[in-house]
Amino acid sequence: MPVKAIVENYKDFNPHRDLPEQYHGNLMVYLYWNKHMSFVAAMAAPLPPPTPFGALPEVAKSVYGTHPDFEKIDWSKVEWTLDGKPITPDFAKTIGEQGVRHKSLIRFTTPGLNGFDGKYV
Amino acid sequence: MAVKKMGLKQKYAHLTRGLDWETTYEKMDDVFPYDKFEGIKITDWSKWEDPFRLTMDSYWKFQAEKERKLYAVIDAFAQNNGQTNISDARYVNVLKLFLTGISPEEYQAHRGFAFTGRHLRGVGPRVACQQQSLDELRHFQTQCHTISHFNKFFNGLSEFRTMHDRVFYLSVPKSFFDDARTSGPFEFMVAIGFAFEYVLTNLLFVPFMSGAAYNGDMSTVTFGFSAQSDESRHMTLGIEVIKFLLEQHPDNLPIVQEWVDKWFWRGFRLLGLVSMMMDYMLPKKVMSWKEAWEIYFVEAGGTLFKDLERYGLKMPKYHEQATEACEHISHQLWGLLYQLSHVAGLHAWMPSDEDMDWLSEKYPNTFDKYYRPRFELWKQQEAEGKRFYFNGLLQLCHTCQLPMTFTEPDDPTTTCFRESEYEGQHFHFCSDGCKDIFDREPEKYISSWLPIQQIFQGNCGGPTVPDVLKWYMFGPNDGAEYVGSEDHKLWESWKNTTTKEAAE
């Protein structure tokens, strides 16, 4: 439903404040570790599209590395979703090539690692 | 001949309706250009009633008396060094959140009601809006004056105006009022007057001010209850606007229902900050957030909406989700502040063992199962000298602007992610309620100023965390862990002095 406004050209006064071209060539990417609820939210990182997918564990480490489970992660067994769909990423290829867009949400599950004390924390 | 004193109803009629007129050399539609575009149909403005029948002369008289009383207490508090008699210096963080997050919204409400009062063509609501506008300005001023005394001793209070406009978590209240103030006058009245003041404000002021009373903060109790006495009038205006709109024309119902749904959810998200204050930040606790929600929403709100059924108005959409979430939100949000306090303008801390037992008792279904284990992990990390902080930026909900920290309604171990596409772009939301609000008016929310996005775009002082914190105007000792902070050391020095003097 369109917004009700007092002017016809409402959109002229109300520009997008969150377009890819406003990010100096980076994609804003969200990275989320399933079942580790002690982290407040998905982390956000500005990444250029040529970033190899294989760099994501290092990106994740900057935030999630404080968790006792992190060093136990076997990255070859990690299950990934991109914007809700399961993917099997090629670590050597770039995130841009593998469909990561501005404000994409990448979630990863680490089988067997269910948080502190196994309590999804 | 003795002049007979006018009765209340007669006086109200003379001092409102009697002062209004129809314009003749300008069209009424040109004088009041804003009160039709929202689609609200008004057939008879004279049907508006203020049940308090408060006229401007009485208004000035009562407000002056309230002010005299309030400032006498503030003076007494300062003269007697009341700050040394609060329960614990942790309590001051409640005031920091209040002054940076709520007081500027009082000012926004002042501006909003001034505009609304000017642009409604009925004289009844115009007088009521004028009074509310002045009240809100008074609240802003009295809050600044009261809390300025604490600013002489504690960190985190001095730059509250700038902080409100820039700091990431303060965009939650700011965007709430920005949204209301950029709506039409009727939506503003329903948003602030009804959804916020009538349905939700009790949850902000009553338990919070009782909390201040219980924690020895006499000055804050006094400004709080002084403000709350105005709030009762605002509630009356809020309920009056709903009844008036629904009685005027049946076409108004679907519009009003959408506004009630939207603003209930936005208000619920905003008040999450209060849940955290009640359950975690008050050293001496009054009641739990869940108990307050039971009294003021489930019971009082239920009664209210039952009464409004006669107009066809339903309980706000997702109210069941909100009630269910009451078992969780205070814990989730304190966890948020705990791990983000190093980039905040206030302190956080680990709840004591007694606090955790209180939480177990108040939240038997959720605390021990889902939230105590988080604190246990963090406690272990503290003991190892690795106090846990979230070392990065994070994902925000595009509507409420809170970090995406809330969980699925039926699964507290899964974060709730909702998404929309608009003009080829992704937008993320923390809940069905926030997604619906965006989907209803995407043209409006594409312009939202999201703090994390703005940092990445380079609009917040620079690329590094210290750059951003400097731009937020945080002092070096404003945030992070309470234990060991300057506030903590100051408090300990006061307590030690008292003990020593008492011993001598």
Next chain:
Amino acid sequence: MAQIASITLYQNDEARPVMEAILQDNPTARVLNMPGAVKIDVDDELVINRATVEEKLGSEWDCQQIHMVLISMAGNLDEDDDRITLSWKH
């Protein structure tokens, strides 16, 4: 189930005669004491009579003086020179 009409007043000397008047004139009234505030609930309708408040206070009282001690309320309000009513009746 009864709908609850409710008023919350300051916990102080100025409010006490009002509270006493409410308890006298509304036999089903229930009191919730909080630090600094007192909440009084009555089924369906809560009435404050000026005459009763004046009797408790021992001097004149204007219904609008309720604004000096009021914190919150629930119910449809009606106020005139002699009484304040909060009610869910129609």
